[in-house]
Amino acid sequence: MDNKKQQILxxxxxxxxxxxxxxxxVEADIKQPEEGEVLIQTLYVSVDPYMRGRMIDAPSYVAxxxxxxxxxxxxxGKVIASKxxxxxxxxxxxxxxxWQTHYTASEDEVRKVDKEIAPISTHLGILGMTGxxxxxxxxxxxxxxxxxxxxxxxxxxxxxxxxxxxxxxxGAYVVGIAGSDEKNRYLSDELQFDxxxxxxxxxxxxxxxxKACPNGVDVYFDNVGGDxxxxxxxxxxxxARIPVCGAISSYNLEGEDIGPRIQTTLxxxxxxxxxxxxGDYADRFPEGSKALAQWLQQGxxxxxxxxxxxxxxxxxxxxxxxxxxxxxxxxxxxxxQ
Amino acid sequence: MDNKKQQILxxxxxxxxxxxxxxxxVEADIKQPEEGEVLIQTLYVSVDPYMRGRMIDAPSYVAxxxxxxxxxxxxxGKVIASKxxxxxxxxxxxxxxxWQTHYTASEDEVRKVDKEIAPISTHLGILGMTGxxxxxxxxxxxxxxxxxxxxxxxxxxxxxxxxxxxxxxxGAYVVGIAGSDEKNRYLSDELQFDxxxxxxxxxxxxxxxxKACPNGVDVYFDNVGGDxxxxxxxxxxxxARIPVCGAISSYNLEGEDIGPRIQTTLxxxxxxxxxxxxGDYADRFPEGSKALAQWLQQGxxxxxxxxxxxxxxxxxxxxxxxxxxxxxxxxxxxxxQ
Numbered sequence: 001m002d003n004k005k006q007q008i009l010x011x012x013x014x015x016x017x018x019x020x021x022x023x024x025x026v027e028a029d030i031k032q033p034e035e036g037e038v039l040i041q042t043l044y045v046s047v048d049p050y051m052r053g054r055m056i057d058a059p060s061y062v063a064x065x066x067x068x069x070x071x072x073x074x075x076x077g078k079v080i081a082s083k084x085x086x087x088x089x090x091x092x093x094x095x096x097x098x099w100q101t102h103y104t105a106s107e108d109e110v111r112k113v114d115k116e117i118a119p120i121s122t123h124l125g126i127l128g129m130t131g132x133x134x135x136x137x138x139x140x141x142x143x144x145x146x147x148x149x150x151x152x153x154x155x156x157x158x159x160x161x162x163x164x165x166x167x168x169x170x171g172a173y174v175v176g177i178a179g180s181d182e183k184n185r186y187l188s189d190e191l192q193f194d195x196x197x198x199x200x201x202x203x204x205x206x207x208x209x210x211k212a213c214p215n216g217v218d219v220y221f222d223n224v225g226g227d228x229x230x231x232x233x234x235x236x237x238x239x240a241r242i243p244v245c246g247a248i249s250s251y252n253l254e255g256e257d258i259g260p261r262i263q264t265t266l267x268x269x270x271x272x273x274x275x276x277x278x279g280d281y282a283d284r285f286p287e288g289s290k291a292l293a294q295w296l297q298q299g300x301x302x303x304x305x306x307x308x309x310x311x312x313x314x315x316x317x318x319x320x321x322x323x324x325x326x327x328x329x330x331x332x333x334x335x336x337q
Numbered sequence: 338m339d340n341k342k343q344q345i346l347x348x349x350x351x352x353x354x355x356x357x358x359x360x361x362x363v364e365a366d367i368k369q370p371e372e373g374e375v376l377i378q379t380l381y382v383s384v385d386p387y388m389r390g391r392m393i394d395a396p397s398y399v400a401x402x403x404x405x406x407x408x409x410x411x412x413x414g415k416v417i418a419s420k421x422x423x424x425x426x427x428x429x430x431x432x433x434x435x436w437q438t439h440y441t442a443s444e445d446e447v448r449k450v451d452k453e454i455a456p457i458s459t460h461l462g463i464l465g466m467t468g469x470x471x472x473x474x475x476x477x478x479x480x481x482x483x484x485x486x487x488x489x490x491x492x493x494x495x496x497x498x499x500x501x502x503x504x505x506x507x508g509a510y511v512v513g514i515a516g517s518d519e520k521n522r523y524l525s526d527e528l529q530f531d532x533x534x535x536x537x538x539x540x541x542x543x544x545x546x547x548k549a550c551p552n553g554v555d556v557y558f559d560n561v562g563g564d565x566x567x568x569x570x571x572x573x574x575x576x577a578r579i580p581v582c583g584a585i586s587s588y589n590l591e592g593e594d595i596g597p598r599i600q601t602t603l604x605x606x607x608x609x610x611x612x613x614x615x616g617d618y619a620d621r622f623p624e625g626s627k628a629l630a631q632w633l634q635q636g637x638x639x640x641x642x643x644x645x646x647x648x649x650x651x652x653x654x655x656x657x658x659x660x661x662x663x664x665x666x667x668x669x670x671x672x673x674q
Contacts, residue, residue, distance in 0.1 A: 258597060277607060
């Protein structure tokens with residue numbers, strides 16, 4: 001190992017879709033650990049839609065990224081030098097130190113993960129932020145009852161594919177909206193969704209949702225916003241619940257996100273719409289993690305990962321999120337375990 | 338009494354704002370009561386924004402009005418002939434038989450009201466649908482905590498003025514948005530609202546809301562929708578709650594109600610938005626009625642009525658609702674008690 005590490009900084013705040021000017025690759029010195037610290041080599045970096053919101057300088061649920069600083073984000077790494085009593089060389093840890101090949105962390109800044117329970121990458125996905133987001137949004141806000149109809153947009157994405165499986169575990173009729181026939185085959189064939197809709201090939205999405213949901217929509221888990229959500233809203237049942245998890249259709253808009261106002265629909269249907277972020281449920285993470293690990297071990301939950309390789313491909317992987325190119329959790333592998 | 342009664346029928350479904358073609362005055366024979374029936378003379382007719390929604394033929398929370406039938410709505414009347422063992426001449430009753438001077442009702446179709454507790458008109462207002470709508474929307478969905486900020490649009494209207502007073506009873510900081518300085522003086526001076534905003538004279542409503550709410554908005558009781566609500570949404574606190582009671586700004590629109598989509602705001606603020614109609618709480622009416630009557634008798638609740646006179650003026654009174662001409666509950670008096 002030479003004594004240098006690679007980092008990706010936020011070079012400028014994007015207007016519209018991020019591009020090559022958004023990011024800057026730099027080299028920095030690796031700092032050897034002092035007492036209570038460890039040196040971590042990055043193995044996997046998580047790229048997630050919410051990061052787009054942090055690239056702009058506006059009030060949001062998490063602070064914006066700083067300009068000319070390393071882009072934050074979830075990371076799995078391996079301890080390669082240690083002056084900690086808690087962590088030893090070879091331990092696998094999860095942290096939020098972002099897009100860099102190495103990081104010198106205080107031992108309290110990262111958490112050791114169990115290497116045995118499942119492949120280590122799952123701690124960034126189905127057993128991590130992704131799975132917990134699905135778990136709390138669906139069960140705390142959506143509250144599907146047995147036999148109810150749950151519709152999911154972004155259904156083949158990291159969160160959506162877990163939402164649908166948990167809804168099935170709870171006995172719901174599950175309908176997924178995704179952007180390719182291949183994704184929809186995965187949802188139907190592998191994850192046992194009851195029906196799927198390809199929003200890119202439909203000529204009338206609202207009608208197709210009505211056909212796919214003969215009993216109407218009781219829960220709509222919204223990952224995308226925009227006109228896909230408008231079409232679902234046209235099919236809500238009385239007392240419908242809408243966990244609002246993401247609005248990926250609006251993240252790269254340069255202007256305002258304009259569409260039908262929702263108030264009249266909510267009144268007519270006595271419907272509930274609630275935004276959330278995972279941090280709202282921090283005090284219940286142990287409950288969620290336990291349930292997810294149990295379902296995974298029982299074979300009731302499957303997951304799919306799209307893994308790109310190479311530190312230099314992180315920005316491209318991030319941009320892929322907005323092109324709908326990935327199924328399941330999108331990760332970038334930086335080094336071998 | 339001659340043997341004829343006056344009625345107002347829905348002559349055609351309005352596109353945009355209702356006008357003289359919407360309504361038709363007709364005369365019909367009075368039917369004398371048979372066994373178990375009473376003849377009622379109408380004293381007060383209630384005109385309410387929700388009736389606009391029933392004039393069109395679209396799925397809503399209540400069935401649309403039928404064409405060429407008497408327009409339904411809440412009514413207070415006096416029994417002037419009786420073949421019922423339950424109701425006698427002189428009894429004051431409340432019913433939903435709508436815009437007609439007389440009605441021959443089955444004794445189970447109407448409910449006798451207490452003439453002593455408060456003026457009889459209050460059973461169409463603060464002790465009736467209006468008060469209950471305020472009570473359940475605010476307390477069940479808004480759930481204001483002591484010291485939180487509650488903003489109300491349509492604040493001087495029938496429902497809004499009760500919402501603000503209940504919020505004060507619960508210890509909240511209450512800010513009303515209304516359309517005239519006179520209304521706002523009433524809210525501040527009579528109802529002890531903490532701040533008010535005149536949306537018609539402001540040059541930047543979102544800024545004025547920010548100034549009036551130094552601690553942000555925890556609960557927004559929405560009676561109006563449209564750009565007034567857009568401006569409130571820009572000032573929500575984390576975990577804000579929005580009971581959506583009405584969207585009067587959209588009721589007479591000929592096209593779609595278009596504006597900023599709400600999803601991103603809901604996510605950023607982990608905010609909840611829930612539509613409701615009074616019928617959702619039917620099993621809790623006794624609880625609400627008891628609380629309202631108690632507060633009224635303790636002097637903690639005040640009410641204002643705008644009472645127009647004359648059967649022929651019902652359509653005009655109804656149209657006034659959409660011009661913002663009334664403070665408090667709008668009624669039309671048809672005959673002396």
